[in-house]
Amino acid sequence: MAKKAKNRKELLKKPDEFLTFSGKLLATIIKYKVYAVSGLILLLAVVMLISGINYMGNRAENQAFVLLEKGMADYDRILADDGPEKAYQVAKNQFQPLFEEYAQKDAGRLARIVYAGMAYDAGDFDTAITLYQGALDDIGAYPGLKPFILGGLGRTYLAQKAYASAARQFETIIQGSDPVLKEDAYLNLGLIYDRMGKTEKRSEILSRFIAEYPDSTFVGMVKEKLANS
Structure with missing residues (x-):
């Protein structure tokens, strides 16, 4: 058992931190209406994120993921107390640095998808569509998320x-x-x-x-x- 754990750490230098970030990120993307999926699909999506996003050792990427996680946590807290519209307004200030300073980082790209779901929940459909379309234009960074983005875009058009x-x-x-x-x-x-x-x-x-x-x-x-x- 000890040898197996050692090999895993040699492969993924900080596996616990990496899995925590990836798991939370995928769960939040789904939660914010990019789409609810079955347990099997969720597992495959987590594997996709773990294999496709490599921010360990990248200081800027790491900082961006910290900001993303904080923004999501604050959104959850305000959502529970004041509803989606208030939470969305507060999130706007927190997510702006991710869009401006980390636009070319994985966390910045994924923040756009998460925030699109928040915009949808708040009834800001025009913003949600703009963000989902932008994510499609940048799909090369995470092709495994294309169905989620298309689904979110489809639901937003349907709401309109x-x-x-x-x-x-x-x-x-x-x-x-x-x-x-x-x-x-x-x-x-x-x-x-x-x-x-x-x-x-x-x-x-x-x-x-x-x-x-x-x-x-x-x-x-x-x-x-x-x-x-």
Whole structure:
């Protein structure tokens, strides 16, 4: 056991600190409506972050992650007492240095996604869309998060009743090779087509959902919806 721990530390110089930062970061991204996912997807996303973000030994990156974690913790505290709008206003001052001073660092890029979720919760949809779009433009830094960003962007357009724009985001998720959030994208597309009055496309997408996810907990609800159409 001791030898195994030693080898791990040789590989990841400060593993406990690294895993704590990565785990908290991923959990917060999901919490702030970039998207809720299953335990398996969450595990894969954590692995992606651990393998893709290397801030150990990088002083500026480390400082940026500290600021990000503090901003998230303060947001949580204010959110519990005063709600999302007040928490969002306070977070704006704390996240600004991350956007300005650490824009090219992993923490700065990820702060943009986290803050987009905060903007969504506060009803500032225009800011959320701008931030999500910026994250897509910078997707090369973390391609594994593309479905999360597209999902957040799709939900924001949906909240604005910009149904065509929302549909494009979820269609992109479905057409992609990454299985992350595809099940959710099918359901959102079904809802969007229903609201657009495109009943044939709604029935088509929901039928594909049933075929591809026969064990989903939502299959019964979807079948009932199709039967009553």
